[in-house]
Amino acid sequence: MTDRIRSHGTGAITVGVLVFLYAPLMIVVLFSFHSTGGLSFPFQGFSLRWYEAVLGNTEFRRALANSTIVAFSTSLATLVIGMLASLGIAKMHGRLRSVIGAFFFVPLTLPGLFIGLSLLVWFSRIELPPSLTTVTFAHVIYVFPYFILILLAVLDRLDLTLEETAADLGANAWQVFWKVTFPQVWPIMIAASCLTFALSFDEFIITFFVIGSESTLPMYIWSQLRRTVNPTINVISTLLLATTMLLWVVAFVAVLRSERRRRYSISKGAFTP
Amino acid sequence: MSRISVDGITQNFGSVRALDDVSLDVGDQEFITLLGPSGCGKTTLLRAIAGFIRPQSGSVTMNSIDITKKPAHRRSINMVFQRPTLFPHLNVEGNVAFGLKLESPRLSRQEIKQRVQEALALVRLDGYENRRAHELSGGQMQRVALARALVKRPSVLLLDEPLSALDLKIRLEMEGELRRVHRETKATFIYVTHDQREALALSDRIAVFENGRISQLGTPTEIYHQPANPFVARFVGDSNVIPIEIASRSFMLGNQRLAIDTDLDGAAWLVVRPEKVRILGAGVGIPAEVSDLAFRGTGFAYELRISGVDSVVKAESPAGGEPWSIGSSVNVEIEPADCLALVRT
Amino acid sequence: MVTVQRLERLPLGPLALALPAIIGIALLFVAPFITFVVYSVLTAGVLPFQADAPITLDAYGHFLNSGVNHNLARNSAWTGLFAAVTTVAISLPVAFWLRYAAGSHRNLVLLLITATIFASYLVRIYAWRSMLGQNGVLNSALISVGVIDAPLQFLLFNRFAVTIALIHIFLPYVVLLLYAALGPVSINLLEAAQDLGAGVTRRWTHVLLPLVAAPAATAFIFVFILSASDYVTPQFLGGTKGIMLGVRIQESFLKTGDWPAGAAGALTMLVAFLLLYLIVSFALRLLGLRSVRFVS
Numbered sequence: 001m002t003d004r005i006r007s008h009g010t011g012a013i014t015v016g017v018l019v020f021l022y023a024p025l026m027i028v029v030l031f032s033f034h035s036t037g038g039l040s041f042p043f044q045g046f047s048l049r050w051y052e053a054v055l056g057n058t059e060f061r062r063a064l065a066n067s068t069i070v071a072f073s074t075s076l077a078t079l080v081i082g083m084l085a086s087l088g089i090a091k092m093h094g095r096l097r098s099v100i101g102a103f104f105f106v107p108l109t110l111p112g113l114f115i116g117l118s119l120l121v122w123f124s125r126i127e128l129p130p131s132l133t134t135v136t137f138a139h140v141i142y143v144f145p146y147f148i149l150i151l152l153a154v155l156d157r158l159d160l161t162l163e164e165t166a167a168d169l170g171a172n173a174w175q176v177f178w179k180v181t182f183p184q185v186w187p188i189m190i191a192a193s194c195l196t197f198a199l200s201f202d203e204f205i206i207t208f209f210v211i212g213s214e215s216t217l218p219m220y221i222w223s224q225l226r227r228t229v230n231p232t233i234n235v236i237s238t239l240l241l242a243t244t245m246l247l248w249v250v251a252f253v254a255v256l257r258s259e260r261r262r263r264y265s266i267s268k269g270a271f272t273p
Numbered sequence: 274m275s276r277i278s279v280d281g282i283t284q285n286f287g288s289v290r291a292l293d294d295v296s297l298d299v300g301d302q303e304f305i306t307l308l309g310p311s312g313c314g315k316t317t318l319l320r321a322i323a324g325f326i327r328p329q330s331g332s333v334t335m336n337s338i339d340i341t342k343k344p345a346h347r348r349s350i351n352m353v354f355q356r357p358t359l360f361p362h363l364n365v366e367g368n369v370a371f372g373l374k375l376e377s378p379r380l381s382r383q384e385i386k387q388r389v390q391e392a393l394a395l396v397r398l399d400g401y402e403n404r405r406a407h408e409l410s411g412g413q414m415q416r417v418a419l420a421r422a423l424v425k426r427p428s429v430l431l432l433d434e435p436l437s438a439l440d441l442k443i444r445l446e447m448e449g450e451l452r453r454v455h456r457e458t459k460a461t462f463i464y465v466t467h468d469q470r471e472a473l474a475l476s477d478r479i480a481v482f483e484n485g486r487i488s489q490l491g492t493p494t495e496i497y498h499q500p501a502n503p504f505v506a507r508f509v510g511d512s513n514v515i516p517i518e519i520a521s522r523s524f525m526l527g528n529q530r531l532a533i534d535t536d537l538d539g540a541a542w543l544v545v546r547p548e549k550v551r552i553l554g555a556g557v558g559i560p561a562e563v564s565d566l567a568f569r570g571t572g573f574a575y576e577l578r579i580s581g582v583d584s585v586v587k588a589e590s591p592a593g594g595e596p597w598s599i600g601s602s603v604n605v606e607i608e609p610a611d612c613l614a615l616v617r618t
Numbered sequence: 619m620v621t622v623q624r625l626e627r628l629p630l631g632p633l634a635l636a637l638p639a640i641i642g643i644a645l646l647f648v649a650p651f652i653t654f655v656v657y658s659v660l661t662a663g664v665l666p667f668q669a670d671a672p673i674t675l676d677a678y679g680h681f682l683n684s685g686v687n688h689n690l691a692r693n694s695a696w697t698g699l700f701a702a703v704t705t706v707a708i709s710l711p712v713a714f715w716l717r718y719a720a721g722s723h724r725n726l727v728l729l730l731i732t733a734t735i736f737a738s739y740l741v742r743i744y745a746w747r748s749m750l751g752q753n754g755v756l757n758s759a760l761i762s763v764g765v766i767d768a769p770l771q772f773l774l775f776n777r778f779a780v781t782i783a784l785i786h787i788f789l790p791y792v793v794l795l796l797y798a799a800l801g802p803v804s805i806n807l808l809e810a811a812q813d814l815g816a817g818v819t820r821r822w823t824h825v826l827l828p829l830v831a832a833p834a835a836t837a838f839i840f841v842f843i844l845s846a847s848d849y850v851t852p853q854f855l856g857g858t859k860g861i862m863l864g865v866r867i868q869e870s871f872l873k874t875g876d877w878p879a880g881a882a883g884a885l886t887m888l889v890a891f892l893l894l895y896l897i898v899s900f901a902l903r904l905l906g907l908r909s910v911r912f913v914s
Binding site: 008010011013022027028042081082089091092107115117118121122137144205209218221222240244248 | 635640643647654716718730733741755790844888
């Protein structure tokens with residue numbers, strides 16, 4: 001029997017928080033359709049002209065392409081290195097696991113400013129000129145702990161006996177992964193990759209220090225922000241919000257399917273030779 | 274004085290009627306148990322008395338004062354929950370003293386310390402003041418919860434299946450402790466359980482609940498020997514409830530006509546407890562076939578099939594000697610004095 | 619177990635699997651950080667963006683003695699403090715509602731709140747600049763409705779605006795963190811407290827707050843550190859009154875090219891953060907509020 005206890009006003013505060021969180025974002029979205037391009041009430045009519053302006057702008061398109069390339073490369077690199085690392089840690093025990101695990105989470109302890117500065121100094125020292133490549137390196141370091149966090153949580157919940165059975169029956173390590181582990185975790189891999197893509201796509205604080213002459217989308221937004229008020233920022237912001245939130249939906253759905261699948265496979269038997 | 278009564282309590286949760294016009298008077302210093310299967314409403318009633326639920330209709334009265342609208346923290350009623358709910362950030366002493374520190378007028382530190390020690394002594398946990406919840410066993414945690422509730426000297430103590438999460442052996446020990454504590458504190462205890470053995474052992478009176486209503490209210494012996502309806506008969510004592518036709522104080526069972534002392538006529542239920550169904554070898558009696566048997570330590574529990582009776586007939590016989598094997602043909606004898614007849618509608 | 623050993627004997631040991639990541643972090647985090655520390659004790663070169671021997675602590679000396687830096691540090695600390703305290707304070711009732719009072723609405727609200735984590739950082743800063751400016755949304759809305767006659771000046775380009783934006787950024791994270799922290803605190807605990815005589819206030823001060831003190835302190839430190847070291851928000855929303863230390867450090871690196879100065883400043887900030895963490899840990903231990911062991 002669930003007896004909801006009285007909220008004593010916490011419900012009202014929650015509503016207030018939701019309004020606080022969404023109002024500024026909704027306003028940006030609203031004004032991206034504003035016909036006059038002004039940013040104040042009264043609202044004077046809907047128009048898509050700013051969308052046309054933005055999508056036709058070559059600088060914007062290049063920044064968008066760069067962000068996509070960087071985010072994709074980051075996700076891919078993180079996926080490969082991160083999967084290997086997670087599988088490795090999941091098999092470790094005791095002190096080795098604590099040490100290596102802690103080592104992987106260390107980038108989380110440093111705010112973006114310091115990571116960015118360290119990389120700036122380092123790249124200059126090893127004479128690696130700033131470019132989209134250095135940005136990708138920086139992003140991988142930034143998103144890596146998040147990927148590991150998610151994957152480890154899932155791998156730890158897996159039933160190890162399935163893998164041991166496969167190995168016992170003669171499968172080598174690669175086959176064990178493909179035939180047993182992968183079918184169970186691929187939805188979470190997708191969700192985590194969506195997350196790393198979104199994180200990289202939107203990254204600014206570290207990127208600012210390691211980027212060269214090419215622009216990413218956040219860098220483009222930043223340069224627009226420094227100029228006088230410009231209605232196209234509303235459009236870019238809306239597009240960016242839509243993309244990252246869409247990615248979140250994809251990730252969420254992937255996780256849900258993984259849960260349903262897990263329950264299904266437990267009842268039906270998972271190992272397929 | 275601690276008389277508590279509820280009158281006409283009805284409570285719905287969505288489309289489910291948890292309590293249906295329930296009324297009950299609890300006597301001063303009584304140990305009364307609300308007994309019934311899960312979902313029958315007993316815990317709902319307890320929580321209404323505690324003050325966690327405001328009943329949709331009806332009232333709760335204590336010593337002639339209507340406390341229905343009083344919030345839980347202002348009633349001089351305390352509760353022990355099903356799972357030990359000790360505050361994890363406090364040690365045993367802190368837990369037991371928690372309620373005392375909230376009393377007004379404020380108690381002095383010495384008085385609090387003294388009462389805490391008394392309460393711990395009452396539940397035989399002297400010396401455990403500095404332990405923390407995760408260092409205690411399940412039974413010890415519940416004893417601390419008990420001390421925590423009793424230290425406030427409530428006139429009424431509510432207990433919501435406090436022993437159900439404990440192992441059997443600990444449960445039996447704790448039952449003895451509960452009876453002793455009840456005698457020593459002289460408070461009114463309202464106890465909720467689904468375990469009929471526990472109810473019979475602990476209570477002065479039992480209220481058997483079925484689907485939100487009180488099915489029967491009486492002393493343990495009354496409930497056990499004179500169940501008022503088939504539900505109580507089956508739930509308490511696990512009796513056989515067999516449909517029969519009574520004609521001039523007798524009925525047919527198998528191929529035998531048995532006498533019965535009752536004024537009822539026509540369709541009726543025969544209620545007879547398993548230990549009163551005696552199994553004999555060939556000879557006099559009702560023929561039956563053993564369909565199952567189980568060893569219970571104190572004896573054997575049989576399931577028998579008698580011609581003309583749809584359900585199995587349960588019988589128990591004391592240990593000693595060889596049990597009858599499955600499939601064997603036996604004869605069954607039932608004394609008329611052990612038969613009870615209930616109206617069948 | 620025999621089968622586990624067989625797995626271990628496979629050619630790719632767990633350490634080998636983790637090796638690429640270990641090398642990556644060593645090359646892209648550890649080495650850069652060490653280099654960074656080294657730079658803070660070098661001397662600035664004649665040309666900007668360069669620095670070399672001799673080793674000296676001059677950069678630290680200059681940084682710690684500068685009055686400007688003191689003001690900036692004070693500003694950063696205050697901003698961090700306000701942002702952290704307000705975020706945690708607002709998140710507590712929300713986490714409470716989600717955990718105990720939400721009923722069937724819980725998942726929807728959780729969804730809505732977590733979705734905002736994915737709203738872009740720069741977009742939020744821009745959104746608040748649009749909201750709070752003299753010609754901004756809030757002012758124009760209030761004027762057109764008639765509540766005020768002239769735009770409110772105090773909303774933007776000060777510490778207030780920076781703090782609001784930072785709260786907006788960190789609120790969903792802290793709500794999630796505290797909601798998770800309340801997971802093991804069963805509703806029976808609150809009922810038991812109520813049964814023993816605790817009204818609403820006492821249930822918070824004597825039961826809920828002690829049990830979430832440690833996670834709340836973690837959230838506080840998390841928001842403080844990230845807020846105090848933020849350099850973008852003050853740039854766009856801070857004006858001259860809200861400027862913070864991170865901006866200056868960033869400028870040392872990218873504009874003036876005085877790397878030892880910037881590195882010394884950054885490392886001083888890090889040391890300050892470490893001190894804060896130690897102080898908070900110690901305070902928690904003193905109050906007996908360190909992590910609580912829950913019983914199932």
